[in-house]
Amino acid sequence: MILTKRTLEKLRELINEETEYRSGPKLVDFFNELGFNDSYGQGFPSRWVFTDERLARLNGTPELDKCIRNVLAPVNFVGNFQKLDDHIAGFNQYLTFDKWKIVRDQSDIKFQKLNKVVIDEPIKGQASEDDFLNREFANVDLTKLGLEGAVQDVLQHRIKEIEKCFSSKAPLAVILLAGSTLEGIFLGLAISHPRKFNSSNASPKDGSGKVKQFHEWTLSGFIDVAKELGLIQYDTQKCSHSLRDFRNYIHPFEQMSSGFSPREHTAKICLQVLKAAIYEISENIQKIST
Numbered sequence: 001m002i003l004t005k006r007t008l009e010k011l012r013e014l015i016n017e018e019t020e021y022r023s024g025p026k027l028v029d030f031f032n033e034l035g036f037n038d039s040y041g042q043g044f045p046s047r048w049v050f051t052d053e054r055l056a057r058l059n060g061t062p063e064l065d066k067c068i069r070n071v072l073a074p075v076n077f078v079g080n081f082q083k084l085d086d087h088i089a090g091f092n093q094y095l096t097f098d099k100w101k102i103v104r105d106q107s108d109i110k111f112q113k114l115n116k117v118v119i120d121e122p123i124k125g126q127a128s129e130d131d132f133l134n135r136e137f138a139n140v141d142l143t144k145l146g147l148e149g150a151v152q153d154v155l156q157h158r159i160k161e162i163e164k165c166f167s168s169k170a171p172l173a174v175i176l177l178a179g180s181t182l183e184g185i186f187l188g189l190a191i192s193h194p195r196k197f198n199s200s201n202a203s204p205k206d207g208s209g210k211v212k213q214f215h216e217w218t219l220s221g222f223i224d225v226a227k228e229l230g231l232i233q234y235d236t237q238k239c240s241h242s243l244r245d246f247r248n249y250i251h252p253f254e255q256m257s258s259g260f261s262p263r264e265h266t267a268k269i270c271l272q273v274l275k276a277a278i279y280e281i282s283e284n285i286q287k288i289s290t
Helices: 005-018 024-032 046-057 062-071 081-098 129-132 150-169 171-193 192-198 221-227 234-250 252-258 265-283
Strands: 102-105 108-113
Touching: 005 046, 005 062, 005 081, 005 221, 024 046, 024 102, 024 265, 046 062, 062 108, 081 102, 081 265, 150 265, 171 221, 171 234, 171 265, 221 234, 234 265
Parallel strands: none
Antiparallel strands: 102 108
């Protein structure tokens, strides 16, 4: 299987962040299972650069197939197969341009060769990006979330800062602040409702299956748990993952390697994600308060 650059970039995102957060040492272990003999130490490049280089070397070899099967292994999604199927559906949107498709047959990940590019129609009832951006929120109020007072004050100050940055046409600042603020909100909720967050099927686990400490959770984990608990809707979950991806560009070299250039439209999406999450959580907070 030979994949185009954009599809490989999506695969890199699945490996590095989306299926789980893999640190430098974990990435070394992941790729060493595919025939490499790397070690982690001083001078290790950014995770994105390292993964891009390894995928470029695997491209067109049988080990690339194994790489995809490893990152999408159903055994890693026990209790949350919907998340796996969402990853597969998202990756297939890129694979189709290489005339490939992934099909999950129970516990088997299979590859299907396509004769032509097949673009699936949007799922009925699923909101488009324009629909999401056009949503209006009558009342976006942090006080309804029941966060600890000092945390609430800091987050409220950040929201005001984000709005100033947006008005001043500083999109990168909006993106980075919106991502950190959303993560702060979810962490505050988890601390206030630990039993609900820890008992979620989507809660991040370590290698032994034990739920990780909240400070070890990534924004991705918080987003998926919030959706499972009914705090946010499906479209907000999906757009929140986009915000999480954009926020990774806080690292200049990762922004440089990907060629990402923040735009006002991107900033608008991120600000809307934050507003949608706050509004929906405030409307659904009673689901975890009982």
